[in-house]
Amino acid sequence: MLTVSHLTKQIDSTMIYENASFTLPAGTITALIGRNGAGKTTLLKTLVGALEPSRGKVEWNNQSIHDVPAARKHLFLVPDSIGVYRQMTLGSLIEFYQAFYPNFERTYIENYCRSSNLDRGRKVTALSKGQAQLFLLQLAFATNAPVLLLDEPTDGLDRINKRNYLQQLVSLLTERQTAVLIASHQLEELDSLADRVMTIEQHLVKEPKTLDDAKASMQKWQVVYETVPELTHHDIHVLTQTGRVVTLLVLSDAGKLYLEKTNPLLKDALPVQMEDYFLGTFGGNRHD
Numbered sequence: 001m002l003t004v005s006h007l008t009k010q011i012d013s014t015m016i017y018e019n020a021s022f023t024l025p026a027g028t029i030t031a032l033i034g035r036n037g038a039g040k041t042t043l044l045k046t047l048v049g050a051l052e053p054s055r056g057k058v059e060w061n062n063q064s065i066h067d068v069p070a071a072r073k074h075l076f077l078v079p080d081s082i083g084v085y086r087q088m089t090l091g092s093l094i095e096f097y098q099a100f101y102p103n104f105e106r107t108y109i110e111n112y113c114r115s116s117n118l119d120r121g122r123k124v125t126a127l128s129k130g131q132a133q134l135f136l137l138q139l140a141f142a143t144n145a146p147v148l149l150l151d152e153p154t155d156g157l158d159r160i161n162k163r164n165y166l167q168q169l170v171s172l173l174t175e176r177q178t179a180v181l182i183a184s185h186q187l188e189e190l191d192s193l194a195d196r197v198m199t200i201e202q203h204l205v206k207e208p209k210t211l212d213d214a215k216a217s218m219q220k221w222q223v224v225y226e227t228v229p230e231l232t233h234h235d236i237h238v239l240t241q242t243g244r245v246v247t248l249l250v251l252s253d254a255g256k257l258y259l260e261k262t263n264p265l266l267k268d269a270l271p272v273q274m275e276d277y278f279l280g281t282f283g284g285n286r287h288d
């Protein structure tokens with residue numbers, strides 16, 4: 001299992017992210033969410049050994065990813081851009097990763113190239129953004145690595161490829177018991193996919209919570225007023241207001257009490273979605 005302890009990254013004296021401590025259990029999908037620039041990509045790059053941590057460690061079964069390069073064969077990162085692969089041909093990428101990953105399934109990726117009419121001699125730059133992304137995602141499956149780190153995996157995919165890819169991810173994950181960490185802004189997608197959610201809030205990496213626990217930490221209400229009051233409480237986050245109808249998130253018991261005191265005419269509970277969780281966590285007065 002991948003175990004991360006007190007992982008911290010500073011670049012020049014700027015804190016990028018701090019104190020990441022978590023494990024990635026087999027057969028689970030963990031969503032990593034945070035505002036732009038929160039440090040998600042930097043965290044993924046540190047996990048895979050592409051960046052050195054300032055403090056803390058990443059271990060695969062007690063072997064340090066940073067001190068023992070061979071331990072990295074248990075992880076594969078699909079980056080958020082093809083930058084590092086630009087000048088490589090598909091064939092050379094396949095050779096490169098086959099040499100590194102002991103359970104690499106060459107037939108799998110070759111079949112994919114054939115069925116998608118991708119010539120192995122083509123450079124990654126000669127593919128469209130979506131084609132390159134799909135190729136890397138399939139390459140990730142071909143490595144058979146027990147831990148997959150995916151940075152904005154569905155960015156650039158059309159709806160059909162996105163749906164097919166997500167179905168494939170879930171079935172491969174179940175079959176192989178892969179541990180997956182996905183950094184993404186596609187919150188609706190994460191809602192149906194993730195078992196757990198981990199946030200980076202003001203540089204601090206929080207412990208993963210189950211999706212149910214995360215959603216239960218806030219309540220969503222649709223409230224109707226005679227006259228809508230100013231809802232200024234720290235733990236009330238207004239999502240929308242249409243006339244006298246307000247949809248809001250309540251982030252604490254104090255917020256709940258405050259809401260009661262505003263004497264709404266009607267109050268209906270709504271299910272909390274991942275997008276609400278994001279807005280409640282990052283968009284409320286607490287983070288202003």
Ligand SMILES: Nc1ncnc2c1ncn2[C@@H]1O[C@H](COP(=O)(O)OP(=O)(O)OP(=O)(O)O)[C@@H](O)[C@H]1O
Pocket residue numbers: 011016034035036037038039040041042043
């Ligand atoms: N090589 C670098 N030198 C200096 N600062 C860097 C470097 N790489 C990243 N940063 C800074 O680290 C912070 C986090 O960047 P990162 O790309 O990890 O964020 P992110 O959460 O993935 O953002 P987004 O959601 O926009 O993709 C940013 O402020 C960025 O400017």
